[in-house]
Amino acid sequence: MQKYADYITRIEIDSLWSGKKHIVWELSPKVNILSGINGVGKSTILNKVVRGLSAGGEFPSHMLKGVHIDVEPSDAKWIRYDVIRSLDSSLKQALADGEGFLRQALPAYGGNGNGYSLLDIHVYNLQRKYLDYQVNIGNRMIAQLQQGNAEAAQQLSLKKTRFQDIVDDLFADTGKKIVRTENEIRFAQIGEILTPYQLSSGEKQMLAILLTVLVEDEQPYVLFMDEPEVSLHIEWQKRLIDLCLELNPNVQIILTTHSPAVIMNGWVDSVTEVTDITIPTP
DSSP states (O other), X not given: OOSBOSEEEEEEEEEXXXXXXXXXXXXXXXXXXXXXXXXXXXXXXXXXXXXXXXXXXXXXXXXXXXXXXXXXXXXXXXXXXXXXXXSOOOHHHHHHHTHHHHHHTGGGGTTSOTTOOHHHHHHHHHHXXXXXXXXXXXHHHHHHHHTTOHHHHHHHTHHHHHHHHHHHHHTGGGTOEEOTTOSSOOEEETTEEEOGGGSOHHHHHHHHHHHHHHTTTTOOEEEEEESTTTTOOHHHHHHHHHHHHHHOTTEEEEEEOSOGGGGTTTOGGGEEEGGGGEEEOO
16 A cells, blocks of 8 residues: 555535535646636635645545545555645734744844734745755765765756746846855845845745745645735746646646636646536535
């Protein structure tokens, strides 16, 4: 039996909106985009699945009542997954998650919390994962070098370099570049060094998405994104899916969106309307 699933093949929800709707959604291994008018249940569908996976990705024992997922391979019992939400997040939960951030990062704002946001917490937590990612890559490079595999060691560093190149390209209009001599993410702009917490909301949102995918380290992952285009420039929305797949070709994307721009780069066939997967209950 394989412990971790490669991707989700089907989501079924017995009773959405107090038993008035039955959801059956057949999924692609790569890109799945859920669309529909406000209030039709896009975010509710994603949230019901994610809440069931919140115990570290184990299922089906942790799934909410009435929520079922099928995976490939079918006998796997765990899923690696990440979640990107819009800015409309739970403040209470975010503050609870960000206690460490409040103690360590807020002094950069003069200790009074000016400029503090939910995205800052998210980026702070990703910084920690980014450091772990670099340590893991470094250890694997050392192992390859010890075996005389210099080319293989160099290949291991390419994804991080590509991530840095992508961010530099996206931020080029404002002159920001990642400082590549530091382990934590910092930006140089016209002779000044900036922390990620000094970026605009859109820049933080894009950085958070790309960091999330990078630190997955090319493992099979399910990436749930609930309206990830919030705050993103339209040109960034167009590139969003392609950039995620470039940084992790083994990721399965399951997202909700209101933006036509997200599907403009050839992803129209990956769109599913909520009404198309809804079966009215008797």
